[in-house]
Amino acid sequence: xxxxxxxxxxxxxxxxxxxxxxxxxxxxxxxxxxxxxxxxxxxxxxxxxxxxxxxxxxxxxxxxxxxxxxxxxxxxxxxxxxxxxxxxxxxxxxxxxxxxxxxxxx
Numbered sequence: 001x002x003x004x005x006x007x008x009x010x011x012x013x014x015x016x017x018x019x020x021x022x023x024x025x026x027x028x029x030x031x032x033x034x035x036x037x038x039x040x041x042x043x044x045x046x047x048x049x050x051x052x053x054x055x056x057x058x059x060x061x062x063x064x065x066x067x068x069x070x071x072x073x074x075x076x077x078x079x080x081x082x083x084x085x086x087x088x089x090x091x092x093x094x095x096x097x098x099x100x101x102x103x104x105x106x
Contacts, residue, residue: 030076037069041088048091063097066090070098 044062048055070081085095 034069034072034076037065037072038084038088040065041069041090045088045090045094048094059093059097062094066094067098 041062044058044065047058048062050058069084073081073084084090
């Protein structure tokens with residue numbers, strides 16, 4: 001039985017349950033995807049501390065993954081990034097490369 005068949009069966013018994021199951025799956029996928037994007041940011045920021053040559057490339061990577069993370073957050077409805085900037089300790093040099101300016105909190 002396919003997912004489509006299962007959903008049709010659920011809709012016949014309880015129509016609202018079919019969409020609820022699908023919405024649950026979508027929300028779980030969004031959360032998983034956002035978590036994966038956050039892990040990429042954490043790894044990219046950690047890589048900046050490495051004194052080995054190639055820092056410019058690591059900085060470019062950090063800027064890219066932070067930008068992707070911010071876009072993904074906005075797509076799921078999170079418009080403000082100040083809290084995650086502080087929580088993930090995203091350095092100003094990464095944010096400046098995005099065209100964003102981190103404001104220190106009073």
